[in-house]
Each structure stands twice: as C-alpha cells, then as structure tokens.
Amino acid sequence: MHSSGRLSYGQLSAFFIPLGVSASLTSITHVIINGTLSRGEHAAFIIACYAIAMSLFSILERPMIVFRQTSSALVTDKRSFKLVSIFFIYVLVATMLISVVIAFSPLGHWIYTTIFGATANMVGAVSLAFKVIILVIIFSGIRGLYQGIIITQLATNWLTIGVVARLIAMFITAYLMVSYDFITSASGAIIFLVGMLIECLVSIYKGDSLLRNGLDPVDSPPLVKADISKFYFPLMYYFLMQTILTPVIYILLAKSGNIEMSIASFALAFSITNLILGFFMYTHQLVLQFYAVNKQKVVKFVIFASIIPTLLLCLLCYTPLGMAFMQGVMGADEALSLATITVLKFFIIKTLVFPWVDFLNGFLMLRRQTKKMLFAQMANLVVVVSTMVILIQLFPQLNGVNGAIAASLGELAGLVIVGIIIYRMSDHFKNKKLLSE
Numbered sequence: 001m002h003s004s005g006r007l008s009y010g011q012l013s014a015f016f017i018p019l020g021v022s023a024s025l026t027s028i029t030h031v032i033i034n035g036t037l038s039r040g041e042h043a044a045f046i047i048a049c050y051a052i053a054m055s056l057f058s059i060l061e062r063p064m065i066v067f068r069q070t071s072s073a074l075v076t077d078k079r080s081f082k083l084v085s086i087f088f089i090y091v092l093v094a095t096m097l098i099s100v101v102i103a104f105s106p107l108g109h110w111i112y113t114t115i116f117g118a119t120a121n122m123v124g125a126v127s128l129a130f131k132v133i134i135l136v137i138i139f140s141g142i143r144g145l146y147q148g149i150i151i152t153q154l155a156t157n158w159l160t161i162g163v164v165a166r167l168i169a170m171f172i173t174a175y176l177m178v179s180y181d182f183i184t185s186a187s188g189a190i191i192f193l194v195g196m197l198i199e200c201l202v203s204i205y206k207g208d209s210l211l212r213n214g215l216d217p218v219d220s221p222p223l224v225k226a227d228i229s230k231f232y233f234p235l236m237y238y239f240l241m242q243t244i245l246t247p248v249i250y251i252l253l254a255k256s257g258n259i260e261m262s263i264a265s266f267a268l269a270f271s272i273t274n275l276i277l278g279f280f281m282y283t284h285q286l287v288l289q290f291y292a293v294n295k296q297k298v299v300k301f302v303i304f305a306s307i308i309p310t311l312l313l314c315l316l317c318y319t320p321l322g323m324a325f326m327q328g329v330m331g332a333d334e335a336l337s338l339a340t341i342t343v344l345k346f347f348i349i350k351t352l353v354f355p356w357v358d359f360l361n362g363f364l365m366l367r368r369q370t371k372k373m374l375f376a377q378m379a380n381l382v383v384v385v386s387t388m389v390i391l392i393q394l395f396p397q398l399n400g401v402n403g404a405i406a407a408s409l410g411e412l413a414g415l416v417i418v419g420i421i422i423y424r425m426s427d428h429f430k431n432k433k434l435l436s437e
Helices: 009-026 028-037 043-074 078-104 106-115 120-152 157-179 185-213 225-253 259-280 283-290 295-318 321-329 334-346 348-366 370-394 400-425 427-436
Strands: none
Touching: 009 028, 009 157, 009 259, 009 283, 009 295, 028 043, 028 157, 028 185, 043 078, 043 106, 043 120, 043 185, 043 225, 043 283, 043 348, 078 106, 078 120, 078 225, 106 120, 120 157, 120 185, 120 283, 157 185, 225 259, 225 370, 225 400, 259 295, 259 334, 259 348, 259 400, 283 295, 283 348, 295 321, 295 334, 295 348, 321 334, 334 348, 334 400, 348 370, 348 400, 370 400
C-alpha cells in the first residue's frame, strides 16, 4: 500500500476526510454531556463541578493521547507493537497511580480548591465525578494505541465509525440518565466513560484484525526501546505545554477592562475556531503516511485543505451568517455576538497557520525528531505570554481581542521556528553549508 509511487487526490481525500470527520464529531461529546447536565436541578452547580473534574482529567489524559501518534509513527509489525504496548503499560500504570492518589487522598481536595477554585460545597461532587472519569484514561490510551495501527493501514473510516458508535452510546446513556432523573456531575463522567469504552472496543476490534492479518511492510530499521522513549516523551511535553496555553490566556484576560465580556467572547471565539480547526488536526498524518510516496501531491493537497478553515471563519466574520450562527446556534445575545465576531477576526491568522504547523511537525515525527518540536512550542508559549502582558497593559479595552492576537502570534512564532528547524535539516541546507566550508 505504501510502496507504490502512484497516489491520487482521491486516495488522500479518502484517508484524510474520515480523520477530520472523526475529530469534528468528537467535539459533540461535550455538547451531549453539557446538554444533559443542564437539565438537572442546580444545573450551574452540576456543570461547574463536572467542568473542574474534566479540567484536571484533560491534563492527566495527555500522556495517553500521545500514543495515537506514537503507534502510527513507530509500529510496523507485531514485534514493534509489542514493544510499544509494554511501554504503554508503564506509562498507564504511572498515570493511574497519580490519578488514584489525587482521587482518594487529601491532595485532591487541595487541588480542587486551591488550583481550580472549587468551593467547600463543590468538593464532594467534583471528587465523585473525578473518581469515575479517571477510568476513561485507560480506555483513551488503549484506543489511541490501536488507532495508530488503523491510521497506518489507511483504514481511517474506522475512526469515524468508532466516534459515531461512541456518540450513539452516549446519547442512549444520556437519555436513560434524564429518564430516571439521575443528573449529577458524576452522570456526566459516566456518559463520557460509556462513550469512550465503546470507541475503544471498536478500535481494538479493527486494530487487532489488522495486526493479526499482518501489517503492510515498511522499510525502516528495527524498533528498540530507546526509540520509543525518544519519540514519546518530547511529544508528551509538547502536548502538555499546549494544554497550559489556554489557562494562561484566561488568567491574563482577567486583567482586561471588562472581565466578563473579555473571557466570554474569547471563550466562544476560541471554541468556534477549535471546532473549525479540529477537522485539520491530522495533517501530520499525511506526512507520516504519504510523503515518501509522492511529496508533490501531498503538499498540493495540504495547500488546498489549509485554505478551507480560513474561508469558513471569514464567512462567519464578514457575512450575516456570523450573527445568525452566534445568536441561533450559540445562543449569545447581540452584544456578546458582536464582541465574539470581532475576536474571531483575529483568529483568522491562527487558522492560516495551524494546518502548516501540524504538517511540518509531521516531518519531525517522520524523522523521529520530536524533541525539536518543543522549541516551536516553547516559542509559542513565550510569545503568547509576552504579547498578552504587553497588550493588557497598553490596550485593556480590547478585551477578548488581546487573547486572539496573542494566540495567533504564538502560533505564527511556532510556524517560524519549526520552519527553520525543517530547513536546517534539509539536504539543500546541508549542501549549502558544505560548499561554504
């Protein structure tokens, strides 16, 4: 499959579109959960407690999410899968030990109240929701391990099938919760757990089938344990730094002229931008799976695909569709809608840049140089923080716009750094350097 030099745009689309659809559908997960929790008594309290548990979970889940990329980049046969699986078990045990300590010791109480700002009456509900949701970490990791195989064998339609099955299971569970009037913060965690379990089972079914039938041969040196840790840990740190960015922006936005409007408009604009960009979070896989087959077609395909999120965002920002979407779908009033659309205009830079950052990161994954990705992410973090500090001091009245400018400039800085790294790794640069010497 990978050895043929013939590659059509239809094959690229058949590979990439299911990946994008699955990523976009995944965002519906939280719509189902929040929609269910909003039906309970004291809905604001229930949703807030679930959100705190979910925020802590999202940090602890990061080490598991990385196994999708690790598996797709490193697993080439049953032997390499076994090595990655053993490494996965070590990471899973360590992550679960940390999670259990937080869930069942006074440390959890301290984290909920001191770091996440939970009040004393929220701690019990947050703790119960977190105790349920840590089980999701197990299924999330196993899912990613097998999805890596599914991606390398180009059976990406199964990722969409898995997410659809997940959403159906969540809808049924949510319906039962509402029917039996069992709506608490833990209910949201249970809905999430059921959905992830179903998606995990689908991934195991297809991934194991591909593994038993034999993976397509790939010309690469035999995998050793050191290769896994060198690839995995930098990528994990990369994603953890990515997770830190958003809370940092929110903390600094609290110093704006109008705190509530600032945070609300940025939060809505950020969620819409991520929803649009979610479809393009797998451009690195185009490099991993196809660049060696036909690099010209891969680059042309990405050029075309990378324009789409910007066009969609421009439609929301510069046509009446934006106000209709904000008021009809997002339920925002006129003032918040106008403020959000203004913030969205400054996210256009991010939509132009993000697909290319992910695409160039694919080269570093392909060459197993994930530690170099950290330089770009550190540049992103530094630029975001410094830009926010300066803008908040000079233009606090810009409110949420400051966050969008900082996030976009940070992404642009990341693109510049990763672009320089890729260029310095190229044969053209190396030959030029040899001639100059």
